[in-house]
Amino acid sequence: MKPFHPFTFWAIFTSLSVGVVLSDSALCALVALCGAALIVALKKDEGPWRNSFRWSLIAGTFLLAVRAITGAVIGVPRIGRTIFTLPRISLPSWLPGIRIGGDVTIERLTSSLHEGLIIATVIALFGAANSVTSPHKLLRVLPTRIYQLAVTLTIATSVFPQLISSIYRIRSAQFLRSGKRPALTSIAIPLLEESLGRAVNLAESMEARGYGQSKIHSRYRPITYSTQDISWMAVGLLAAIAMVAI
Amino acid sequence: MISFSRVSLIYPHSTTTVIEDLSFEIAEGEMVLVMGRTGSGKSSLLRLMNGLVPHHTGGILGGEIVVDGKSTRTTKPGELAGIVGIVGQNPIDTFIADTVEDELAFGMESLNFPPDVMRKRIEEALDQVGLAPLRNRTISTLSGGEQQRLAIASALVMHPKVLVLDEPTSALDPVASEEILAILHRLVHDLSVTVVLAEHRLERVIGYVDRILLIEGDGNTSIGLPSEILAKTDLVPPIVRLTRALAIDEIGTSTREVRRITEPLREDLVDFPRPSHSPGAIALTVNEISARYEDKSALNKISLTLREGEITALMGRNGAGKSTLIKCIVGLIHAAEGSVEVLGEDLRKIPQSKRSQLIGYIPQEPGDLLYLTTVLAECDRADRDNSVASGTTLRLLHSTLPQISPESHPRDLSEGERLALVLAIVISGSPKILILDEPTRGLDYEAKNRLMATLHSLTRDQGVSVLMATHDVEIVAEVADRTIFLADGEKVADGATIDVLLASPAFAPQVAKVMSPRRWLTVGDVLRAREIS
Structure with a gap:
């Protein structure tokens, strides 16, 4: 396989993360994540930067956990089915609408998990771009x-x-x-x-x-965009558009 | 080509001048060696030649330095890129790209060279240093010698008139170092490149240089022919020490010359039985260990024993498996097969705290162990860690290096002083086995002699067993009782130092080359032979 232009994967992963953020859908995020994992696994780059996808996944998971816990414990009350109730800390009257503890509902948990997943996916996509480009x-x-x-x-x-x-x-x-x-x-x-x-x-x-x-710099064996680069970038862009459209 | 007139240099926040009132000239096509003790300002002097000092480092420069008609005061290092090529002490730190060709292209790209010129020059440079087969390789996979050659090539592509090298052979095994010097020699003779290099291992370079610039450290500097300079300094290679010890006035800088001078000795003197050192009990045994890195075999069924009161040298080319073997012995990695036994006990069954008491380890970068702000604090910490009487470590340090101030910062010490400090810290715990990884890199002769004295007293008086991985054949010849030679992860030789070193011409010490076919390794051996005769 011909080597890719270094911008190719950055373009793909940037458009994917824009797609994920705009579509705001957990399904899209998961699909994009799987796609990224597949590309990283297929493209065997030698070099220490190769591990950055794995590290970004770890960082993303950590963020997801933090976001889920804080989201469930702190925030605006949301009506729904209660899973369990935490002891509630009373706040001064000038902080209306915010509460710590209290009822944890399924809706609240899923919405914070959802937000966390979007953030984690964006981080992982950047990690993936780093991981496949020297x-x-x-x-x-x-x-x-x-x-x-x-x-x-x-x-x-x-x-x-x-x-x-x-x-x-x-x-x-x-x-x-x-x-x-x-x-x-x-x-x-x-x-x-x-x-x-x-x-x-x-x-x-x-x-x-x-x-x-x-x-001005000259280039020894300049790196140019090939049809391969352009088609891959197009696929990335189309995927992003598809996410937003759905 | 290079002219220094009345040059002085002082760094900011410093009270001592690095260089004082230095004047000299270097002609085109000359090869000049800069020598001096560690910390005498060799690196600063080299970097003055392309203006990195003071443009990059700061400092106040007095006097005038002119290189190829340009004053470094008004010309920036970048503008001198086409005139002066500089190769630093650690080439790996100075690489910018990740493959060989890209690295070579880097400088030319910055100066906007047309692509066809670049192609031609890269071919040329690859041929000059013999790296053509490795042109597409990733730099991190190159060996030390190959990296050094790449660093030289990336300076050569700019067609410099001056090539400046800071300790180009210090990290290399004798064979790789010979290759580097042969390249430099060819550049000087075929292309009239002016080469200026600093090096502590004089025995490696002395035969190649035209003149020597000696920085004496007390502010005095002199430049002259090797025979003139070597006549008046203590920093001399073994062959000069040899002629000096034999009270021969003539100073030879090449093996051939000194062979001629010492011809009668080789004929008259009788051999003497080498004092055979009777080693003690077995301290450590390595049983058929094998180790792999990913899919490459790093060690293949290595067995060896270390005995009490014996110094064993571990030699071999870069990448032969020395570091891996050391890591197995200290227990950092566990070999896939085989075992290591310390005083009859399996290493894996000994808890780490006890292991550290048994095995003392001096890493390649002694500074890795230091983090406190004064020498005294480091010594106190070592006393506490090793549960010995307060002041023990400092006393050990002062016994080898009395002039060291307890208040000085460990980072301000020279390489030799730092090694002495780390040695004191480690041996204050009275380990039974001492492992040293490449201890002589960057050491001048004085520091090396100090190290040898310490090792000698440790083994002979306290029965410590020492294993030293090194490229330095001279220190091996001086102190090692036994030498183990690794190649490609296999043990190819294991025996008395004299037998192992004399068996391979590349690894023979300078005195042995001069005295061949007689079996004398060091100046001391020759003197002893003369006494007996």
Whole structure:
């Protein structure tokens, strides 16, 4: 298979998340999520960014849980079938309409689950876009005009995976020394020093190699859109339109 | 090509000048070695050459630096990109793209080179460093030597007149380091590129350089031919120490020269029986362990024993499985097959707290263990952690490094001092086994001698068993009783250091190359042979 343009998947997943938000339907969200999972599973990219879909799923699930619990406990009362009743905390009179605790109805639970699911799906879709596109390749197609942003992006994307391996290395070194799980600060300090040093090294290397010298960049083996990219993007867009239409 | 006139450098918030009143000139096509102790300002000096200091780092620059007719005061590093190529200490930190070709194209793209020129130059650079077969590879899958070659190639695509390298061989095994130096040698001779490099392992580079710039650390700096500079400093490679110890006035910088000078010695001296060190009981046994990374075999049925009071060196090319083996021994990973026994007990059955008491581990980056704000605080913490009398760790540290101030910040220490601190912290717990991962990277000779003295007293006086993974053949020749050689996850040699090192020409120490076919590894060996004769 020909390599995709780095923007292709970003376009697909952005249109899907717009579709999910506009349609505001849990079914659409679930379908989009399954689609994203399928694409991530099919597209085997090498590289540390590959895991970002999984991480975004974890983050999304966490958010969903938080949203469901807070939604059920705090908020405007909603009439419906009561599942169970929580003790109610009385609030001062100048906070009318808001309550903590009280009756938890099916309607309230489902509506907060529904909202949580939409948010979690949007997060997961961005995670998926990240997971199938090399950040380095993405940088190569960004316009030179946003030079400063591109520098920041490069440093962020290349430092992050190395950060994970540094954390592992420092943690195991300290674990071996004391036989105990090391405290957060004891990892954070060597880690901070190392990442700062690394970021400075990278920035120096970019500068020494003339980055930002010329307003116009040329492209070695430029990345162009192929019919494959365009058709995939069209599929993404159509899916989004379909979601809104339904 | 490069001219420094009366250059001084001081960093902000610092009271000491890094460089003071330095003047010298480097001609086109010269290869110059910058040497000095750690922390003497070598890296700063190198980065002055393309203006990264002070444009990028800050600092006050006095005097004038002119590179190829351009003053670095008024020219920014980016504008010098086509003149000075710089290769940093850790190439992996400086890569921007994720594949080899993209990385090479990066600098040229920034300077808006037309695509056809880029194609041609990338081909050229790939050929110059021998990376053509790896052009489409992801950078993170390259070995250390390949990454170093890529870093050099990405400087070369800009057709620089000057190539500046900061410790280009320090992370590499002897074979990969030879390859890098051969490339540099070719650049100097065929393309008249001016090469300036800093390196602690003088034995690796000394034969290649035209001149040496010595930073003495007390503000004095001198530049001259290798024979002139080496005559007046303590920072010398083993072959110079050899001629010095033999009271020969002539200074040779290549094996060939010194072989000629020492011809009579090789004929006259008699061999002596090497003092055979009688090792103690078995401290650790590795039984046929195998480990895999995903689908690749990393270790294949390795067995070895470490004995009390013995120093064992673990050698092999980058990626041969040294780190994996160490991780298995300290219990960070559990091998798929086989077992590790410490003092007769299965490692897996020993609780972690007891393991840490038995096995001391010095990581490749000693700084990983440090997080407090003063040396004293780190020492106190070690006393508490290891439940020893207060002041024990500091006393251990001062026994090797008396000049270190307890109030200084661990981050301000040089590599050598930091290693001494971490060693003191770890050995204050009196471990039975001490594991060191690549301890000599970035160390100058002084710090290395200190390390050797510490290891010697640990093993001989306290019966500690030491395992040291390293690329440094010289320290292996000096201290290791036994050497284990790994290749491709398999043990290919295990025996007395002298037998293992002499068996492979690439891994033979400098003195051994000079004295071949006699079986002497170090200056000490030669002196002993002379005494006996």
